[in-house]
Amino acid sequence: MSTTVQVSAERSYAVVIGRDLLAEIVPLTEGATRAGVIFQPSVQDVARRVGAILERAGIDVVPVEVPDAEGSKTAEVAGRCWSALGAAGFTRNDVVVGIGGGAVTDLAGFIAATWLRGVRCILVPTSVLAMVDAAIGGKTGINTREGKNLVGVFSSPVGVLCDVTTLSDLPRAEIVSGLAEVVKVGLTSDATIVADLLVRTSDALDVEGDLLPDLIRRAVQVKADVVGADFREVGGANGAIGREALNYGHTLGHAIEHCEDYTWRHGNAVAVGLMFAGQLAFLGGRLDAEGVETHRAVLDAVGLPRTYRRDAWPALLEAMSLDKKSRGTTLRFVVLDGLQNPTIWRAPEQDLLVAAYDAISA
Ligand code: GLY
Numbered sequence: 001m002s003t004t005v006q007v008s009a010e011r012s013y014a015v016v017i018g019r020d021l022l023a024e025i026v027p028l029t030e031g032a033t034r035a036g037v038i039f040q041p042s043v044q045d046v047a048r049r050v051g052a053i054l055e056r057a058g059i060d061v062v063p064v065e066v067p068d069a070e071g072s073k074t075a076e077v078a079g080r081c082w083s084a085l086g087a088a089g090f091t092r093n094d095v096v097v098g099i100g101g102g103a104v105t106d107l108a109g110f111i112a113a114t115w116l117r118g119v120r121c122i123l124v125p126t127s128v129l130a131m132v133d134a135a136i137g138g139k140t141g142i143n144t145r146e147g148k149n150l151v152g153v154f155s156s157p158v159g160v161l162c163d164v165t166t167l168s169d170l171p172r173a174e175i176v177s178g179l180a181e182v183v184k185v186g187l188t189s190d191a192t193i194v195a196d197l198l199v200r201t202s203d204a205l206d207v208e209g210d211l212l213p214d215l216i217r218r219a220v221q222v223k224a225d226v227v228g229a230d231f232r233e234v235g236g237a238n239g240a241i242g243r244e245a246l247n248y249g250h251t252l253g254h255a256i257e258h259c260e261d262y263t264w265r266h267g268n269a270v271a272v273g274l275m276f277a278g279q280l281a282f283l284g285g286r287l288d289a290e291g292v293e294t295h296r297a298v299l300d301a302v303g304l305p306r307t308y309r310r311d312a313w314p315a316l317l318e319a320m321s322l323d324k325k326s327r328g329t330t331l332r333f334v335v336l337d338g339l340q341n342p343t344i345w346r347a348p349e350q351d352l353l354v355a356a357y358d359a360i361s362a
Pocket of ligand 1: 133134136137139243246247
C-alpha cells in the first residue's frame, strides 16, 4: 500500500510514500541509458536493491559511494561524482539517483542540477528527516568551509520514493530527531499532527506501524503546499510568509548546530529552536500560555530536547547574526501568532530574546 503526494513547484512530481516501493523507480528512468546511483555506505543494501531493479530494466548502473552525513556535502565529493558521471559518458537523457539521508539527497540533487546544466534526479530518502524535508522542495547544495548550504541551486527532482522499510535499521534516536521536522509542521500548519504525536506517541515511533507513514504523508503534504506557493522562498502571495515558515525553530537550531560543531543531530537542535521560538512569541504577546505548553508537551512526548546550556547565549547570538537566513544585519524569526499561524518577526527586542533564552536554558 502506498500513497502519493503531488508537488507542483517548478515542475510537477510525485512523492510516493509506503512500503516496498523501490520498483516504482523504473518508469521515472524512461529513455535513460545510465543511472548514476549516489549513496552513502550505511544504505548500501538499499542501493544494491535499486541497482538490481535498474539493471533488470536495461539501465547501466554507475554506483557512486559518498561519505555518510554532512561529509558528503563538499566540493571534493561533488567533484568525484562529476568525474564518475563523466567517465561513464553520462548524457542529458541519463538520470541521477540519490539514496540516503538529507545530506546525500541534497548532494545528489546538486549533482543532477549541475551536470550538463541539469539532468533528471530521482530521490530515495532513507531517514524521516529526508522524507519529510530535505528530499522535498528542490533545495539542493553543498557546504563550504564558511558555512552550510552556501553553494546550491533550486532544482526539483522528477520523483521521490519514500520507502519506510528503509527506516527499519535506523537507531531510534535518528527517528526521534527526524520527527522534529514533523513536530515543526504540526505546530505551524497541521494540528492533527500535533494531536497524533501527543496521543499516539509510541505508534508514531513504530517504523512497522501505519501511523508513521501517515504522519510522513501529512508532513509531505504541508511541505508540498508551501513550496507550491513559494518555490524560491521569495514570500507567498499578498505578503504571506511562504516557504520561510519551514524555517520555524531553525534560527536558533542552526546556531546550536554551529556551536556544537555539527555533532548534534539537526532535528534535536531544531527542537530546542522550536521551544525558543514558542517562548519568544509568548513573551511578545503573540502566543498564549497554552500554545507554549503544547510546544513543551509535544517535544517531551516525542523525546526531543527543549533546553540548552545557559552560558551559550553570547555564542548563539553571534551565530544567529551570521546565519544567512537573518538577511543582512537584522535578526528575523519565524514565530506563531497563535498555533498554526506562522509569521515573521523582524528584530525582536534584545531583552525579549534574552528572556526567551532564559526560559529554555538549563
Ligand atoms: N528545509 C526548508 C526548506 O526546504 O525550505
